Structures are given as structure tokens and as C-alpha cells.
């Protein structure tokens with residue numbers, strides 16, 4: 425410890441000694457209700473903007489009540505996990521998501537992006553290598569459902585469904601996307617698709 429500090433001559437920088445850890449109750453560096461130097465709090469200039477009921481700086485309780493509009497306070501913007509305004513799987517007020525009433529479009533929910541096997545409801549993952557080294561496919565890990573991904577890059581969640589065989593080409597099939605009008609023909613890429 426600095427010899428001056430031991431003798432009681434601290435080098436005060438506001439409320440805190442710059443040489444040792446000693447603090448004093450003078451010249452605080454107030455930022456609202458809290459001193460940025462020593463951490464002391466005072467009962468003025470609390471910050472209620474993030475939470476009407478609690479100061480965001482010192483956690484002091486406020487008697488103000490939230491003004492709830494469903495799940496969100498109109499004054500401070502705090503959200504709660506009740507009275508959501510659901511539109512499908514998403515709350516229109518706070519963007520909270522729930523795992524029900526998804527808007528399935530292809531194998532993907534168009535609202536939250538969750539995937540689902542159209543056959544059994546299991547999770548869909550990328551299984552590209554099962555078709556060919558270059559093709560990109562998607563499949564269900566649970567029931568074995570597999571389809572080739574739609575070739576339209578703007579088509580989220582679209583997959584190709586077999587629509588018919590080609591006359592004279594026994595190994596070829598015609599396919600089209602379940603979502604958009606992308607389609608084509610090619611070598612049958614999976615037995616289950618025939």
C-alpha cells in the first residue's frame with residue numbers, strides 16, 4: 425500500500441482513491457442512481473425505461489405498474505409469457521414462437537422456419553449424399569421419408585414429388601415441387617419416389 429494512504433492522505437479521484445481501494449461518500453460519479461466509480465446507489469434518477477417496476481441500474485422496486493397490452497407493456501416494452509396474440513405459431517406482438525399451429529409449406533413452417541416430415545411429423549434434415557454426390561435432398565430421420573430439394577433457390581421448404589413416369593424411359597421420372605411450379609425430369613433418384 426502507498427505510504428501516503430497508510431498515513432491517511434489518499435489521492436482522491438472523485439469518490440475513490442486512485443492509489444488504494446478506499447472510497448468516500450463524496451464526489452461520486454453519478455450516472456442516474458448509481459455511481460460509476462464505486463457502485464454506490466442513491467434514491468434518485470432511477471431508470472424505469474426498461475422495466476416500469478424495477479430500476480435497470482440498481483434493481484430498486486417501483487410502485488408503477490406495467491401497462492399490459494396482451495403480452496407486452498406499452499410503457500417500457502417488457503414482455504411476459506401470457507396473453508400472447510398468436511397468429512399461427514408466432515405472437516404478433518412480441519414475436520415469441522410456440523410449437524403449435526405452424527404454417528406448413530412444404531416441409532418447413534413459413535413463419536418460424538421449423539421443419540417437419542410431411543409423413544410422420546419428425547424432424548427433417550439434409551441428406552443430400554443419399555441421392556447423389558451433388559444433389560441436395562432432405563429426409564426424415566424417423567420414418568425414412570426422403571425427397572429432393574426444390575431446384576428453385578427462392579423456394580424455402582419446397583421439395584420434389586414424383587408426378588409420373590416418362591414413356592420409353594423406364595428409369596426416368598417427372599417431378600415437380602409441391603410449393604412452386606419448378607419441376608423437371610431425370611433419373612429416378614429413390615425407390616420410394618416411384
Ligand SMILES: [Zn+2]
Nearest residue numbers: 429434441444
Ligand atoms: Zn488511498
Ligand SMILES: [Zn+2]
Nearest residue numbers: 439452459462
Ligand atoms: Zn462513488
Ligand SMILES: [Zn+2]
Nearest residue numbers: 457470479482
Ligand atoms: Zn436505480
Ligand SMILES: [Zn+2]
Nearest residue numbers: 476490497500
Ligand atoms: Zn412496463
Ligand SMILES: [Zn+2]
Nearest residue numbers: 495508515518
Ligand atoms: Zn407475445
Ligand SMILES: [Zn+2]
Nearest residue numbers: 513526533536
Ligand atoms: Zn412455425
Ligand SMILES: [Zn+2]
Nearest residue numbers: 541544564567
Ligand atoms: Zn418422417
Ligand SMILES: [Zn+2]
Nearest residue numbers: 574579582601
Ligand atoms: Zn419449389
